[in-house]
Amino acid sequence: MNKIVRKKQLSSDVFLMEIDAPHIAKSRKAGQFVILMLDDDYGERIPLTIADGDAEKGTITIIFQAVGGTTLQLSTLEEGGSISHVLGPLGTPTHIKKQDAPVICVGGGIGVAPLHPIIQANKEAGNKVITIMGARTEDLLIMEEEVRALSDEVIICTDDGSRGRKALVTEPLKEFCEAEEKPAEVVAIGPPIMMKFCAATTEPYKVPTVVSLNTIMVDGTGMCGGCRVTVGDETKFVCVDGPEFDGHLVDWNSMMSRMSSYKEHEADHRCRMSEKAKELSTQGA
Amino acid sequence: MTAYKTPQTLDLEALAIKENLNLPEGLANLKAKERAAIPQQEMPSQEAMARACNMEEVALGYTDNQVIVEASRCLECKNAPCVKGCPVSIDIPGFVGAAAKGNFDEALEIIKDSSMLPAICGRVCPQEKQCMETCTLGKMKKDPMQSVAIGRIERYLADRGSSKESKVDKALPTGKKVAIVGSGPSGLTTAADLARLGHDVTIFEAFHKAGGVTVYGIPEFRLPKSIVQQEVDNLEAMGVKFVYDYLIGRTRTIEQLMNEDGFDSVYVANGAGLPKFMNIEGENLVGVFSANEFLTRANLMKAYDRGNAATPIYQSKKVAVFGGGNVAMDAARTALRMGAEEVHIVYRRTEAEMPARVEEVHHAQEEGIIFDLLTNPTKIIGDENGRVTAIECLKYQLGEPDESGRRRPEAIEGSEFTMEIDTCITALGNSSNPLVTGTTPELNITKWGNIIVNEDGMTSMPGVFAGGDIVQGAATVILAMGDGRTAAKGIHDYLTK
Ligand SMILES: Cc1cc2nc3c(=O)[nH]c(=O)nc-3n(C[C@H](O)[C@H](O)[C@H](O)COP(=O)(O)OP(=O)(O)OC[C@H]3O[C@@H](n4cnc5c(N)ncnc54)[C@H](O)[C@@H]3O)c2cc1C
Numbered sequence: 116m117n118k119i120v121r122k123k124q125l126s127s128d129v130f131l132m133e134i135d136a137p138h139i140a141k142s143r144k145a146g147q148f149v150i151l152m153l154d155d156d157y158g159e160r161i162p163l164t165i166a167d168g169d170a171e172k173g174t175i176t177i178i179f180q181a182v183g184g185t186t187l188q189l190s191t192l193e194e195g196g197s198i199s200h201v202l203g204p205l206g207t208p209t210h211i212k213k214q215d216a217p218v219i220c221v222g223g224g225i226g227v228a229p230l231h232p233i234i235q236a237n238k239e240a241g242n243k244v245i246t247i248m249g250a251r252t253e254d255l256l257i258m259e260e261e262v263r264a265l266s267d268e269v270i271i272c273t274d275d276g277s278r279g280r281k282a283l284v285t286e287p288l289k290e291f292c293e294a295e296e297k298p299a300e301v302v303a304i305g306p307p308i309m310m311k312f313c314a315a316t317t318e319p320y321k322v323p324t325v326v327s328l329n330t331i332m333v334d335g336t337g338m339c340g341g342c343r344v345t346v347g348d349e350t351k352f353v354c355v356d357g358p359e360f361d362g363h364l365v366d367w368n369s370m371m372s373r374m375s376s377y378k379e380h381e382a383d384h385r386c387r388m389s390e391k392a393k394e395l396s397t398q399g400a
Numbered sequence: 401m402t403a404y405k406t407p408q409t410l411d412l413e414a415l416a417i418k419e420n421l422n423l424p425e426g427l428a429n430l431k432a433k434e435r436a437a438i439p440q441q442e443m444p445s446q447e448a449m450a451r452a453c454n455m456e457e458v459a460l461g462y463t464d465n466q467v468i469v470e471a472s473r474c475l476e477c478k479n480a481p482c483v484k485g486c487p488v489s490i491d492i493p494g495f496v497g498a499a500a501k502g503n504f505d506e507a508l509e510i511i512k513d514s515s516m517l518p519a520i521c522g523r524v525c526p527q528e529k530q531c532m533e534t535c536t537l538g539k540m541k542k543d544p545m546q547s548v549a550i551g552r553i554e555r556y557l558a559d560r561g562s563s564k565e566s567k568v569d570k571a572l573p574t575g576k577k578v579a580i581v582g583s584g585p586s587g588l589t590t591a592a593d594l595a596r597l598g599h600d601v602t603i604f605e606a607f608h609k610a611g612g613v614t615v616y617g618i619p620e621f622r623l624p625k626s627i628v629q630q631e632v633d634n635l636e637a638m639g640v641k642f643v644y645d646y647l648i649g650r651t652r653t654i655e656q657l658m659n660e661d662g663f664d665s666v667y668v669a670n671g672a673g674l675p676k677f678m679n680i681e682g683e684n685l686v687g688v689f690s691a692n693e694f695l696t697r698a699n700l701m702k703a704y705d706r707g708n709a710a711t712p713i714y715q716s717k718k719v720a721v722f723g724g725g726n727v728a729m730d731a732a733r734t735a736l737r738m739g740a741e742e743v744h745i746v747y748r749r750t751e752a753e754m755p756a757r758v759e760e761v762h763h764a765q766e767e768g769i770i771f772d773l774l775t776n777p778t779k780i781i782g783d784e785n786g787r788v789t790a791i792e793c794l795k796y797q798l799g800e801p802d803e804s805g806r807r808r809p810e811a812i813e814g815s816e817f818t819m820e821i822d823t824c825i826t827a828l829g830n831s832s833n834p835l836v837t838g839t840t841p842e843l844n845i846t847k848w849g850n851i852i853v854n855e856d857g858m859t860s861m862p863g864v865f866a867g868g869d870i871v872q873g874a875a876t877v878i879l880a881m882g883d884g885r886t887a888a889k890g891i892h893d894y895l896t897k
Pocket residue numbers: 148159160161162163164165178179180181182183184185186187225228229328329330331332333358374375381382384385
């Protein structure tokens with residue numbers, strides 16, 4: 116049982132939760148994630164990045180978008196409530212080193228949440244960080260303040276131009292690649308399609324590009340192989356070998372089709388869960 | 401295959417034999433030849449067509465009459481070769497003899513002297529390769545399957561006794577703290593022995609439930625989860641602490657447990673959980689699963705209960721399972737129960753070489769699983785959405801025996817053919833998961849990643865012991881349990897010396 120000590124709604128469907136998890140708070144590093152489960156018997160195990168943590172307080176922060184059954188249900192939990200199971204920290208931490216040129220961090224939508232600890236760690240390593248944040252529309256931009264506080268420069272793009280540049284994140288990314296001082300590294304986290312195109316953008320300029328894959332997972336310990344992806348000519352397990360990989364080597368089409376493995380089930384489950392969520396919220400009112 | 405008999409019929413048949421031979425009173429007068437002539441008692445089971453549609457246990461367990469009759473088949477051999485076949489040397493003639501007399505409590509006590517988990521081992525031990533292989537009766541009949549059905553008797557006794565409180569005498573607290581990594585059969589056994597000796601035991605488990613493979617891998621229809629839960633409850637009653645959602649190697653390391661958290665000794669029993677794949681083309685297509693994933697979704701995550709479970713499972717019509725062991729049988733039979741119309745076992749050798757328990761192979765056949773033997777997949781084919789549509793296979797034949805005496809399968813050139821399927825499940829076994837060993841460089845391991853231990857179960861790190869699948873390679877429940885006992889002794893000696 117892990118207590119929810121703070122909850123905050125960041126946008127229409129994005130929520131932040133600070134949860135009690137002393138051991139995880141102590142050992143977690145940038146790039147790592149947890150797997151949580153809401154119901155002992157019938158719950159599903161879902162991975163969420165550790166967006167922040169406080170070792171002294173013994174808490175970690177998760178930021179999630181309510182996209183389906185489990186995340187919807189999670190969004191109905193309140194401060195003081197608890198999450199049945201939280202396992203972590205999982206995955207291999209981000210490899211951060213001192214760079215001579217700027218590091219470009221690209222976050223799409225909810226991807227800004229997992230990007231946050233990486234920006235933090237890069238600053239701690241003494242790197243210059245330029246962050247590109249993108250979303251469909253202004254309302255979906257999250258954590259702008261936190262990102263601004265850490266980054267040397269922030270560029271905001273929206274698809275509809277409601278905020279910042281009316282552009283896809285790949286546009287400013289390309290400009291940076293073409294600039295005199297080539298970026299030392301790009302870290303791109305967001306929807307797979309965005310990561311795919313970021314990797315395609317940087318490839319001609321040979322700018323090393325790290326992406327964080329969000330494949331479907333079960334155990335998160337390397338036992339089931341459900342999270343596997345093709346990277347280069349090798350099969351890798353995202354939960355232990357990743358979640359970060361060289362974006363230029365990832366087989367994106369395979370990864371994206373694997374992520375749609377259960378789309379029929381998810382649609383059905385989402386219907387049932389949103390009804391349940393409605394029910395719960397009317398009960399609470 | 402013989403016609404199906406209901407449990408009632410089997411019980412009546414046993415009763416007739418019992419009365420005819422005046423058992424148990426008349427047992428003493430029965431000569432060896434007469435005992436050997438008693439037919440082996442068939443395990444009552446759910447009818448094949450009915451059980452293929454439910455998750456309930458297939459084998460229902462002997463009746464009282466059947467146990468007495470089956471136990472009366474034992475010849476009470478002086479040298480008891482059966483005991484040598486049992487990895488934990490249960491006094492088999494002792495408990496079978498007691499059961500034949502109807503002294504069931506005494507019989508269970510004898511088993512419990514050597515085995516912690518008889519309800520589990522009685523169900524899942526590969527008996528025909530262990531105690532039944534060396535049994536004199538089977539030798540006489542030239543068929544280990546015709547030996548005394550030792551495991552079935554064991555299961556009966558355990559099930560009968562499990563409803564009763566088992567009283568354990570616990571030693572006074574020693575003040576020593578032991579951490580156990582993993583709650584599979586090996587960890588549970590060590591915990592029980594150490595708690596009895598008065599040590600303060602904590603089990604750290606990565607999953608949200610205890611039991612290891614017996615809860616996430618072996619399906620309900622072969623080993624009901626309530627049986628494992630009962631063992632866990634017993635341990636909790638004995639004061640063993642369970643910490644779930646705790647991954648050693650990530651949440652904490654072994655070194656931290658020893659140096660910072662105050663544990664005096666650690667037992668590493670984290671199993672072998674790392675699925676093997678075949679490295680053939682198309683293995684990462686949608687619809688290709690490791691048996692571990694498929695079974696975990698179905699069992700631990702309860703995907704079989706579609707109405708309630710949040711965890712999805714792939715909707716399959718035609719399934720091919722690669723492999724011939726218990727894992728393959730479990731995956732195939734689970735796929736059938738999840739609604740697949742056609743399930744194939746694709747195996748490179750013949751039925752005789754299959755490592756699975758004979759009973760499981762028979763059960764699978766009865767349920768309508770199709771066996772494509774001497775066949776090996778060479779490629780998995782997908783459609784434009786990256787989903788599996790077919791596999792390409794090659795036919796094999798058995799060649800000359802190799803050094804091990806097994807006839808080596810050889811590919812038949814030009815025998816390629818394709819089979820239309822929508823799901824592949826690879827059940828090729830497990831190798832050792834490197835999470836613990838990778839974060840504990842002091843542990844000496846083999847080139848396959850298995851931890852090396854001495855005869856007391858101790859690793860190269862003082863105070864750190866290991867056993868079960870992480871030491872043996874993917875093996876059996878009884879071996880994992882046996883290792884647990886050895887390590888418990890070793891740990892106790894280490895802590896009290
Ligand atoms: C390492 C990792 C870190 C992640 N970090 C975050 C995060 O910080 N914030 C956040 O909002 N999301 C994160 N995700 C994605 C998150 O796990 C999924 O959104 C969540 O599992 C959806 O579950 P659901 O039941 O609510 O929706 P579902 O109804 O199950 O699915 C809705 C959508 O999510 C995808 N999805 C389903 N299950 C998973 C799964 N286990 N993993 C990934 N995608 C899945 C589906 O393809 C579908 O498009 C992360 C995923 C991974 C692998």
